[in-house]
Amino acid sequence: MTSELLRYYQAILAETELPMMLYLNAGPGADVSIPATIEIAKLDRIDYVKESSRDLARVSRLIAEIEQPGHARYFTTMQMWLATLMLGGSGVTLPPPAAQIARRIADAVGRGDIAEAARLQAQFSVWPARWMSNGLAAVMKASLNHLGVPSGAPYPPYEPLSGEALSSLKAHLDTLDLLKKGG
Known part of the structure; x- marks a missing residue:
């Protein structure tokens, strides 16, 4: 399979x-x-790798074998962001408004405040995972709408969050470091 992919x-x-x-x-x-x-x-012009597995053993090995030797910049998901930073990866790809928390994690690591970085990273433990049966776009659009950033409804086949799912998401968002002073 490797030769076919290459x-x-x-x-x-x-x-x-x-x-x-x-x-x-x-x-x-x-x-x-x-x-x-x-x-x-290792191929020329494969400049970036985005890993979505959320598998720490895989991520740590690939950072060591791709990012550190300089083959490509290595990116992961929001759930792996702090681990990626600590292991020497380049970054994270994620939707708004999660980028605000991710930036604060990077800032905390830059200041050497690992306890604060860990506290912020823990905010990605439940959100958006608890609502993912609705689809990432639907969860993030509902999140943005709640935070005062008009984002409309998701495109089909996804439906907007409603009822208890929307209520519980809003309540949870209010506990996170989103759109607070310093953001």
Whole structure:
């Protein structure tokens, strides 16, 4: 499988001068092995890798074998952000308004305040996971709407949060470090 994936990416890279991101979003039949990920990341113009597995053993190894040798910049999810920073990864890809908390985590790490970074990272433990059966876009749009940023409704097939799901999301959002002083 590794050689097939390498040929696939080489064929795409031959058609463009643009940098590319290897976006790893594991799912049924779509799990790229660690060796294949490393080999693809070594290709010229694979400048970024986004890992969505939330698997700490995988993330730590790939940061060591991709980011640290300089093959590509390594990004993860909001749930892995603090671990990614501490292990030497480049960043995180995430939707608003989660970016506000992620920035505060990075700022806390930059100040050497690991306790504050951990406190902030813990805010990603429940949110958005508790509401993910509604879809990430629906949860984040409801979050933004509640925080005063008009975002409308999600596109089909996702429905807007309503009833108890929306009420519990709003109550939880009010406990987080979102749109508070310093944000």
